Amino acid sequence: MDFNALSGVVVTKESPNYEECCLSWNRAIEKHPLVIVYCQENQDVIQAIKWAKQYGVPFRIRSGTHHYEGYSTGDQLLVIDVSCMNRIELNETTVKVQGGVRNRELYEAVCGAGYPFPGGGCPTVGVAGYTLGGGWGYSSRLFGLGCDQLIEAEVITAEGQLIVANANQHEDLFWALRGSGGGNFGVVTSLTYRLPEKIEMATLINIDYKHVGFAKVVDVALRYQRFFKNLDRRLNLKMAMYNSETKGKGVKLTGLFYGSKEEAQDLLSLFQDATDFDFDYMTVLQANREIQDSHPEFEMYRSGGRFIHRDYSADELLTMLDLIDERAQGSLYTAITFYGLGGAIADIEKDETAFYYRDASFILGFQSVWEDPKYRAINNEWVLERFNVLATYTRGSFINFPIVQPGDYEKNYYGDNLEALKAVKRKYDPEGIFNFEQAIKP
Incomplete structure (x- = not known):
């Protein structure tokens, strides 16, 4: 196998920076590729694909290393990394x-x-x-x-x-x-x-109910569901119902409003009983910087996503929150999160693009975060078991929050657009060389 036939910056197991180049943003993913190619230009990508076909080596495509299940890397395969192509x-x-x-x-x-x-x-x-x-x-x-x-x-x-x-x-x-x-x-x-x-300015929103218990969390979640009815599309909010080592059981709303601080405070006045009720009017660039800076340099976690198409009752919300009443061993944080949809997302028909679930009200995200690698297996099992329960409250899975799941993953991700996607796959990749654990099959 001739690695010299690859172009770009080639990293093999003999390279001094190999272990560093294997790292995913999610440190719970531990994979060791045969070779990693950091492509500098299109020709490097073309050469990598030809090399993989010549030697029968499977490959993955990587950019930001953020794939939840680690399907942008793998063991004993070629990683085509385009992160250096950043003009x-x-x-x-x-x-x-x-x-x-x-x-x-x-x-x-x-x-x-x-x-x-x-x-x-x-x-x-x-x-x-x-x-x-x-x-x-x-x-x-x-x-x-x-x-x-x-x-x-x-x-x-x-x-x-x-x-x-x-x-x-x-x-x-x-x-x-x-x-x-x-x-x-x-x-x-x-x-x-x-x-x-x-648009030069926007209002960054942080509303947090810390150490309040799940009865209060349910009350806030019910308000949140009602609040999204006919909501001004200039506003979007993510609601994380959490069990945190540092903040106890609570709920946090994070959002962005393309309007003034005063208008945002008025719109969100029903949440002013929160522990923190913070609104900051700033440039759109600074608002996005602050949102991004709230993310750690890397994490160790397991997560997945589904779509919500209806409101939940108080009893249903309590039943769902019972799933995170006790964190998994070693877990520092776990949450059931609602990501707001609607507005311009729903203006487009479900078959107009491959993104099918445009009529959903929210994306449901579920995660557990830990720091010690020895807790990886127990947290993985804990999340999968509960994710399968949450799936009974939802319909369809979000491909950008992928997770191993029972049943037909293709149908879960793509709904009624699946057959059209398979036809595209047969046309552009009939042999299925672009393949991974949850790939679209020809």
Whole structure:
């Protein structure tokens, strides 16, 4: 096996920085690839695909290392890493980014020029993976998902060809890229987005009920559900119902409002009994910086996501919260989180893009976080067992919050769009070389 036939920066098990290059943002993922290629240009990607086919070596595509289940890496395989391909081209109406650009870099460029953008919350998440899975963020109710602003993508196919997908060419692939998740059809090496109108200022919202117990959490959650009925789309909120080592049992609302502090306080006055009721009017860039800075440099966790299509009763919420009444051994934090949908997300028909669950009210996220590696197995088992219970309250799974799950994962992720996605897969990757544990099958 000739590693010299690979181009770009090639890291093997003999390289001094190999262990560092294996690390995922989620430190609970421990994988050891055969070789990692840090691609500098499209030709490096093409060469890597050809090399993998020549030697029959499976491969994965990696950018920000944030895949929840670690499917962007693996043992004894080739990792095609595009994180070094991070150029950004900004003009008055569009922004074009390479496949390795991350959220923070995009926000600095776009918001620094006065534009808002429906990006993600975590600074080191790759923009490509975020977008390909739909792309939820605090600006999504106003501007739509990340994929809704995408107008063109450059993709390297299974044949090692660079093609351009947009509304006029390779339209079927362009449709599929907007919500099907990363790694299914090719290596996306650039994405072009339309830019919203400039907005300079926004209000960052932090509302926290600490050490209040789950009865109070249910009361707040019921208010939150009612609050989202006909909600001003300039506002979006994430609600985390948590059991924390430091904050006890409580609930935190984090949000962004494209309007004044006074208007935001008035809109959210029903939550003013919170322990913390903080509103800060600032530039859109600074608001996104603060959201991103709240994320740690890395974590050790297990998490997954589902879609919520109805309101829950007080009894149902209490039953769900019973699942986190006791944290798993070693866990420092566990939460059931609702991510607000609706607004511009629901303006688009379910079959207009590959992102199917546009009629959902919320995404449900579930997680456990720990620090000592010895607790990984027990936390994994704890999360999976409870995630399967939460699945009975929900319908459909979120591809950007992936988790091993019983039943038909393809149907869970893609709903009625699955057959159309399979047709795209057969056309662009008939041999299924873009393959991983939960890939779309030809």
